[in-house]
Amino acid sequence: DAGVIQSPRHEVTEMGQEVTLRCKPISGHNSLFWYRQTMMRGLELLIYFNNNVPIDDSGMPEDRFSAKMPNASFSTLKIQPSEPRDSAVYFCATLAGGGTDTQYFGPGTRLTVL
Amino acid sequence: QKEVEQNSGPLSVPEGAIASLNCTYSDRGSQSFFWYRQYSGKSPELIMFIYSNGDKEDGRFTAQLNKASQYVSLLIRDSQPSDSATYLCAAGTNSGYALNFGKGTSLLVTP
Numbered sequence: 051d052a053g054v055i056q057s058p059r060h061e062v063t064e065m066g067q068e069v070t071l072r073c074k075p076i077s078g079h080n081s082l083f084w085y086r087q088t089m090m091r092g093l094e095l096l097i098y099f100n101n102n103v104p105i106d107d108s109g110m111p112e113d114r115f116s117a118k119m120p121n122a123s124f125s126t127l128k129i130q131p132s133e134p135r136d137s138a139v140y141f142c143a144t145l146a147g148g149g150t151d152t153q154y155f156g157p158g159t160r161l162t163v164l
Numbered sequence: 165q166k167e168v169e170q171n172s173g174p175l176s177v178p179e180g181a182i183a184s185l186n187c188t189y190s191d192r193g194s195q196s197f198f199w200y201r202q203y204s205g206k207s208p209e210l211i212m213f214i215y216s217n218g219d220k221e222d223g224r225f226t227a228q229l230n231k232a233s234q235y236v237s238l239l240i241r242d243s244q245p246s247d248s249a250t251y252l253c254a255a256g257t258n259s260g261y262a263l264n265f266g267k268g269t270s271l272l273v274t275p
Binding site for chain 1: 196206252260261264267
């Protein structure tokens with residue numbers, strides 16, 4: 051299996067622009083998580099889907115952030131408009147479910163907002 | 165706000181020594197606990213999970229859980245330079261499979 055796939059791996063954009071991060075989960079994994087990692091705040095859970103349904107979005111910082119999972123094979127995290135404080139590494143992680151608790155992380159997207 | 169606390173380090177140990185990494189958590193409802201390793205510029209990868217009080221061993225790694233004290237630890241025996249990384253402690257929440265992560269402890273194993 052190719053593991054969790056994220057794109058792009060690096061994104062540099064200017065303040066005010068829309069940014070879309072993409073994630074393809076491991077086939078058969080039922081749960082998908084979006085995290086943000088910074089030196090100051092560590093690894094923070096933004097949103098968690100189970101069977102394509104958002105379960106917990108309490109970590110989404112504000113209305114500028116939105117996430118979708120239209121099917122079991124694809125999820126997006128969108129930031130509109132982006133701000134410099136959104137600069138971070140964004141990880142997608144997936145989990146098989148059915149009593150298995152291991153989350154498998156993708157390689158991450160390093161976002162820089164100028 | 166449910167917290168998972170770790171000393172940021174760096175923790176420096178000589179090669180071959182035992183490295184001891186510690187973590188405390190505030191949510192008494194947490195039932196599952198995880199240790200992830202993260203190399204610089206890479207994504208976290210699971211080392212161990214523990215659900216019950218006591219010790220759990222896997223090769224050179226031992227996880228310890230004390231729910232009464234809300235304390236989790238990871239021991240790495242015979243530390244190797246390749247163990248140099250940041251170790252993230254995570255606790256389960258009451259929101260399905262969601263985890264709260266600590267900020268991590270940086271471990272440096274010196275040859």
